[in-house]
């Protein structure tokens with residue numbers, strides 16, 4: 001499986017997010033093991049650390065096994081979804097973890113492999129599943145979804161202004177020929193959405209992003225994983241999340257704020273009646289972003305945002 005390249009974003013910042021110094025054995029759940037880059041750095045830095053690594057992509061787990069071979073006895077890998085992290089932890093034989101890392105989205109080897117259908121720049125099957133064992137590919141979704149569902153996907157997940165126009169054309173086009181390849185969709189985007197203006201993201205980027213989020217239920221998975229993380233983190237344990245677009249970052253930011261809030265009574269009440277206690281301490285009031293050096297070495301790092309919070 002050699003030949004792949006993936007640079008882990010904000011690598012040093014992630015290592016520093018987890019202060020695992022000392023001899024005590026700690027357990028980190030890496031919910032997005034990917035190619036194992038972040039876990040490898042943490043395992044090197046903290047020799048007593050153990051990692052429960054989860055990924056929904058079996059190909060990614062094979063790459064991670066190569067990267068983490070140096071610490072194979074300290075790593076357990078699970079093919080699954082990070083929203084099921086509490087179950088994965090129970091299957092591993094533990095109730096609590098000392099840290100949880102989520103580096104969400106897709107990795108470079110996934111994007112660069114045309115057979116996965118994530119990139120609109122290369123011809124391939126319109127697949128986009130991170131987990132190839134689930135039945136619904138992007139082409140199946142495009143060929144079966146109602147107009148209203150497609151409008152919602154393109155508007156909510158792609159923030160596309162012409163969502164309705166695109167959805168209508170998809171319904172007309174698929175009556176003649178079902179969508180099968182990435183280029184089928186790219187050529188429709190070109191016809192319907194036209195060329196993007198300078199400084200704007202190319203329209204297929206937004207359309208592919210929206211479909212990928214829908215196919216993989218990415219926002220729901222994230223929301224569920226954050227709630228699950230609160231149940232299994234030990235007090236003092238940290239949750240670090242790297243996101244790559246505003247929809248995900250908003251979910252993380254709001255979740256952290258809600259968990260950190262100590263009272264949600266309407267303003268003006270003389271005493272607190274809600275009884276809400278803070279469950280998280282926010283470590284990063286503003287998201288950490290990549291420096292200029294990292295951004296020029298790795299284009300993906302440009303939109304990465306890292307937020308860290310600690311369980312109280």
Ligand SMILES: C[S@@+](CC[C@H](N)C(=O)[O-])C[C@H]1O[C@@H](n2cnc3c(N)ncnc32)[C@H](O)[C@@H]1O
Nearest residue numbers: 008032034035036037038055056057081082103
């Ligand atoms: C950006 S990569 C992670 C890279 C990794 N941190 C590294 O340093 O090599 C994201 C990975 O998360 C996986 N992934 C995305 N959503 C997931 C989910 N809901 N459950 C489990 N894995 C997921 C993807 O398959 C991909 O391999």
